[in-house]
Amino acid sequence: MPVQHSRASLHAFYADALRNGRNTGEELRAPVSARFRSLLTSLPADIPRRALDLGYGAGAYTIALAEAGFSVVAVDQAPAEPLFRRLSPHEDLAERVTVVESLIEQYVVEEDFGLLVAKDVLHYLSQHDVEAVLTRAVQSSRSVNMHYLEVFAGISRTDAHGGQIHIEGEARYTLETLSHALERIYEGWDTTVAWDDHAEQDTRTQRTYFEATRATVTAVRRCRVSAVAVTMKGREAS
Numbered sequence: 001m002p003v004q005h006s007r008a009s010l011h012a013f014y015a016d017a018l019r020n021g022r023n024t025g026e027e028l029r030a031p032v033s034a035r036f037r038s039l040l041t042s043l044p045a046d047i048p049r050r051a052l053d054l055g056y057g058a059g060a061y062t063i064a065l066a067e068a069g070f071s072v073v074a075v076d077q078a079p080a081e082p083l084f085r086r087l088s089p090h091e092d093l094a095e096r097v098t099v100v101e102s103l104i105e106q107y108v109v110e111e112d113f114g115l116l117v118a119k120d121v122l123h124y125l126s127q128h129d130v131e132a133v134l135t136r137a138v139q140s141s142r143s144v145n146m147h148y149l150e151v152f153a154g155i156s157r158t159d160a161h162g163g164q165i166h167i168e169g170e171a172r173y174t175l176e177t178l179s180h181a182l183e184r185i186y187e188g189w190d191t192t193v194a195w196d197d198h199a200e201q202d203t204r205t206q207r208t209y210f211e212a213t214r215a216t217v218t219a220v221r222r223c224r225v226s227a228v229a230v231t232m233k234g235r236e237a238s
């Protein structure tokens with residue numbers, strides 16, 4: 001039988017690590033990936049420069065987005081103070097970032113964000129909540145939008161005795177259930193998924209405690225010219 005860890009203990013773990021600037025086995029303080037850097041340099045020119053970073057952690061992705069000229073709404077359940085501290089020496093970046101201390105599942109997307117980022121966080125939510133949050137963002141989409149997600153599927157998390165650990169309420173996606181959810185959420189969007197094996201080691205003992213397949217998802221909504229606009233244009237020309 002897997003051991004269940006509560007969501008409260010998970011949230012406290014991150015709040016403590018972030019408050020104390022600790023680097024965890026997943027490298028909370030790592031810079032953004034080369035893949036994400038290259039995505040930032042190849043965005044559609046007409047993408048709105050507003051971004052949403054769900055589960056920002058130590059803030060690497062939020063800061064990279066602000067440096068790329070986005071104004072950013074950064075959402076995490078952890079206290080906002082560590083990110084404010086990180087931003088405070090950079091007035092130009094700080095004024096572009098709004099920090100929201102909230103559970104992702106309680107944050108309602110109401111804006112047309114050009115870029116939505118959710119890295120290494122959605123697996124902690126229930127499948128229902130992941131679908132609700134992302135579907136809501138899709139419904140709020142009015143222009144060229146991109147969603148960049150890194151989501152773990154097929155997770156195996158083990159304790160020092162080899163026992164399995166589950167976290168209360170987590171999605172527990174298989175590759176198949178995640179693929180099907182993405183198909184439902186991003187119907188009509190251009191979606192690509194790269195699947196990579198991923199493992200994390202305990203920083204003290206080097207024991208591998210986390211293995212999974214990471215899905216890196218890029219979903220793009222291209223702006224469609226509405227049928228009405230095309231019809232009106234046709235009439236003007238005739």
Ligand SMILES: C[S@@+](CC[C@H](N)C(=O)[O-])C[C@H]1O[C@@H](n2cnc3c(N)ncnc32)[C@H](O)[C@@H]1O
Pocket residue numbers: 011014015026028054055056057058059060061075076077078102103104105118119120121124125
């Ligand atoms: C593995 S870290 C990822 C941080 C960051 N996205 C990155 O990749 O550098 C997960 C983050 O998600 C946050 N988190 C986990 N579950 C959450 C939830 N339900 N609502 C809001 N934040 C959550 C944690 O506090 C933590 O900061």
